[in-house]
Amino acid sequence: MQDGNDKKDGTEAVKGTQTLMRALDIMDEVIDGPIRAADLARKLGMSKTTAHRLVQALKSRNYLSVTRDGFALGPKLLQLGVLATEQIDYVRVARPFMELLSDRTGFCVFVGKREGDWSRHLDRVTGTQRLRVATAPGDRRPVAETGLGKALLLDEDEASWERLYGEAKDGKVTPAQIQAYVVEMRGHKARGEVLHDSELGDGVRSIAVPIRDAKGQICIAISIASAAHYLTDDLRDGLAEQVMRSAEQISAAVGYAGPR
Amino acid sequence: MQDGNDKKDGTEAVKGTQTLMRALDIMDEVIDGPIRAADLARKLGMSKTTAHRLVQALKSRNYLSVTRDGFALGPKLLQLGVLATEQIDYVRVARPFMELLSDRTGFCVFVGKREGDWSRHLDRVTGTQRLRVATAPGDRRPVAETGLGKALLLDEDEASWERLYGEAKDGKVTPAQIQAYVVEMRGHKARGEVLHDSELGDGVRSIAVPIRDAKGQICIAISIASAAHYLTDDLRDGLAEQVMRSAEQISAAVGYAGPR
DNA sequence: CGGGGCGTTCCATATAGAGGAAAGCGTATC
DNA sequence: GATACGCTTTCCTCTATATGGAACGCCCCG
Structure with missing residues (x-):
C-alpha cells in the first residue's frame, strides 16, 4: 500500500x-x-x-x-x-493482485474457474518458498474436491454440494461422509473462505476465496497453497484475511459493486 | 424523422x-x-x-x-x-416510439414480451381508427399463435417452433400443419417481420417485429393490428417497413448496437 | 549508434466552462 | 384565480481550466 x-x-x-x-x-x-x-x-x-x-x-x-x-x-x-x-480477461486482471499476494505471503497463488462439474486451473504465481505446489495452469479436477473448486461452489445450494461430492467420489461415499461434507461447506460459506486439506495424502493445504463479477456471481476463485507444514493453524486467520482482501480487490477490479 | x-x-x-x-x-x-x-x-x-x-x-x-x-x-x-x-424499463423506452408509429399509421400498436411458452402483452397505444383491437395489457396467449409471439420466436430453432406450435394447439395438429407452420416461420424470419392473421376467426390481422437488447437477444416485440379489412395486402409492405423502422429505433434506444 | 515510435511531464496561453441572474413552466397552496 | 415555490433552461461575463507545443525518458529496430 x-x-x-x-x-x-x-x-x-x-x-x-x-x-x-x-x-x-x-x-x-x-x-x-x-x-x-x-x-x-x-x-x-x-x-x-x-x-x-x-x-x-x-x-x-x-x-x-x-x-x-x-x-x-x-x-x-x-x-x-x-x-x-467480452473484452475483459479475468486472468489478466487478477495477475497483479496474485503477484502482490504471493509477495506478501510467500506462498504459491492460483486462480481457477468452474467448468461444469470440474474446476480448471487458469494461472498461478510461484511463491518464494522452496516448496512449490505442482498444479499447473490447465489442470482439471473435480470441483468438489479442491480448495479452489469448493470456493467456486459457495453459492450453490446444499443439494448441489451433495451431488457434486458424490460424483467426485464416484459414488463411493456413505451418507455420513456426505453429511460431514455439507456441514463443512456451510462453515466455509459462513466465513466466505475455504480451508482445504488435500485428500491425495500429499499434505497440501490451501485457502481459497471466490471472486465475483459485476453481476455478483462467482466467476473465478483465488487460492494460496503450500504444505500443511508451512500453512499452519496459527497462520491461518491472518492468511485467510489477506486472501480475502485480494479477492475483494479483484472482484472490484472486474466490476463487482458489493452485495446490493 | x-x-x-x-x-x-x-x-x-x-x-x-x-x-x-x-x-x-x-x-x-x-x-x-x-x-x-x-x-x-x-x-x-x-x-x-x-x-x-x-x-x-x-x-x-x-x-x-x-x-x-x-x-x-x-x-x-x-x-x-x-x-x-436493472434500471431500464423497456415499456417506458418504447412508449414514445409506439405513439409515433400509431400517429403515422393510425393503427393500434402493441408491445409484448415472452414468458416461457406464453406471450404477454405489456402496453398498447390505441390508434385513431374507429375499429380497435381489444387485447389489453396483461393478456397472455400462447407464444406460437399471436403475431407478437411469433416475432418473439424468430431466433428460435425449428424444433422449438414445432414444439410450441404443437403445444399451443394442444397436440391436435397434423404433421402437415406443423410443416406448414415451420415454412411460414422461415419466411417471417427471412424478412425479419411477421404478418399474422388471427386464428380466432375475428378477422384481426397484425404485423409484428422483434426488438433486440444490448446483447442482441430479442427482448420484446412490437406490432400493429387492425381488421384485415383495413390492413390490406397493398398496404402491407409500406406498413411493415414502418414497423421495422420503429423496432430498429427502439432496439437502438435500449442499447442494441447492430449484429456483430 | 541514431532514428522513430510511444508514454509522460512542463508550461504559457486562449478559450472553454463555471456560475450568477433571470426567464419559462409546471405544480402546489391558499 | 392569484401567489408562491421548485425545477429546467437560456444568456452572458470572467477567470480558472484545459489545450497543445516542446522536450524528456524509454524501448525496439535497423
Missing part, C-alpha cells in the same frame, strides 16, 4: 479534467437510482447551470436517459457493458 | 462540454477494441497531451483499463452495464 496512485478517497487524481471528473461524478450518483438535476447540483456542490450542462451532454450521448423522476443510466451503458464483458 | 435531436452525424450537440465530449469520443473509439493513446490522438484530431490526459482520467475512474495492446473498456462499465440493465 505504499505506492501513491490510490484512488480510494475518490476525487483528486488526474488534474486538468475537471469537466470530465464532474461528469463521471454525476454518473456515480445516478448509479444509486434516478435523480434530478437540481439534486445533483446540491450533492456534488456545483451550480445548477453546470449540472444541467453536463447532464444534457451525457444525455445527448445516451449515457443518461430521462425518466419521470429524474435522470437514469442510459442505453449506451448497456452496449458498453456487454462489450466490456 | 423531422425532429431535430438526431445524433447520427456525431459530434456537435451540447456546447460547453468539449472535454467531456472528447472523452466520450475516446470511449467510442475504444469500443472497436484496444487502441493506443497515440492512435486516439490521431484519429480524433487532438494533441497527444490531451489524449493522454483524458485517457489517464478515464483509467483512474476505471472506465478504461490498460492492456498489452492499448486501452480497453474498463471494469466500471461492467458495473454500470449491469445496473443499467
Whole structure:
C-alpha cells in the first residue's frame, strides 16, 4: 500500500479534467437510482447551470436517459457493458493482485474457474518458498474436491454440494461422509473462505476465496497453497484475511459493486 | 424523422462540454477494441497531451483499463452495464416510439414480451381508427399463435417452433400443419417481420417485429393490428417497413448496437 | 549508434466552462 | 384565480481550466 496512485478517497487524481471528473461524478450518483438535476447540483456542490450542462451532454450521448423522476443510466451503458464483458480477461486482471499476494505471503497463488462439474486451473504465481505446489495452469479436477473448486461452489445450494461430492467420489461415499461434507461447506460459506486439506495424502493445504463479477456471481476463485507444514493453524486467520482482501480487490477490479 | 435531436452525424450537440465530449469520443473509439493513446490522438484530431490526459482520467475512474495492446473498456462499465440493465424499463423506452408509429399509421400498436411458452402483452397505444383491437395489457396467449409471439420466436430453432406450435394447439395438429407452420416461420424470419392473421376467426390481422437488447437477444416485440379489412395486402409492405423502422429505433434506444 | 515510435511531464496561453441572474413552466397552496 | 415555490433552461461575463507545443525518458529496430 505504499505506492501513491490510490484512488480510494475518490476525487483528486488526474488534474486538468475537471469537466470530465464532474461528469463521471454525476454518473456515480445516478448509479444509486434516478435523480434530478437540481439534486445533483446540491450533492456534488456545483451550480445548477453546470449540472444541467453536463447532464444534457451525457444525455445527448445516451449515457443518461430521462425518466419521470429524474435522470437514469442510459442505453449506451448497456452496449458498453456487454462489450466490456467480452473484452475483459479475468486472468489478466487478477495477475497483479496474485503477484502482490504471493509477495506478501510467500506462498504459491492460483486462480481457477468452474467448468461444469470440474474446476480448471487458469494461472498461478510461484511463491518464494522452496516448496512449490505442482498444479499447473490447465489442470482439471473435480470441483468438489479442491480448495479452489469448493470456493467456486459457495453459492450453490446444499443439494448441489451433495451431488457434486458424490460424483467426485464416484459414488463411493456413505451418507455420513456426505453429511460431514455439507456441514463443512456451510462453515466455509459462513466465513466466505475455504480451508482445504488435500485428500491425495500429499499434505497440501490451501485457502481459497471466490471472486465475483459485476453481476455478483462467482466467476473465478483465488487460492494460496503450500504444505500443511508451512500453512499452519496459527497462520491461518491472518492468511485467510489477506486472501480475502485480494479477492475483494479483484472482484472490484472486474466490476463487482458489493452485495446490493 | 423531422425532429431535430438526431445524433447520427456525431459530434456537435451540447456546447460547453468539449472535454467531456472528447472523452466520450475516446470511449467510442475504444469500443472497436484496444487502441493506443497515440492512435486516439490521431484519429480524433487532438494533441497527444490531451489524449493522454483524458485517457489517464478515464483509467483512474476505471472506465478504461490498460492492456498489452492499448486501452480497453474498463471494469466500471461492467458495473454500470449491469445496473443499467436493472434500471431500464423497456415499456417506458418504447412508449414514445409506439405513439409515433400509431400517429403515422393510425393503427393500434402493441408491445409484448415472452414468458416461457406464453406471450404477454405489456402496453398498447390505441390508434385513431374507429375499429380497435381489444387485447389489453396483461393478456397472455400462447407464444406460437399471436403475431407478437411469433416475432418473439424468430431466433428460435425449428424444433422449438414445432414444439410450441404443437403445444399451443394442444397436440391436435397434423404433421402437415406443423410443416406448414415451420415454412411460414422461415419466411417471417427471412424478412425479419411477421404478418399474422388471427386464428380466432375475428378477422384481426397484425404485423409484428422483434426488438433486440444490448446483447442482441430479442427482448420484446412490437406490432400493429387492425381488421384485415383495413390492413390490406397493398398496404402491407409500406406498413411493415414502418414497423421495422420503429423496432430498429427502439432496439437502438435500449442499447442494441447492430449484429456483430 | 541514431532514428522513430510511444508514454509522460512542463508550461504559457486562449478559450472553454463555471456560475450568477433571470426567464419559462409546471405544480402546489391558499 | 392569484401567489408562491421548485425545477429546467437560456444568456452572458470572467477567470480558472484545459489545450497543445516542446522536450524528456524509454524501448525496439535497423
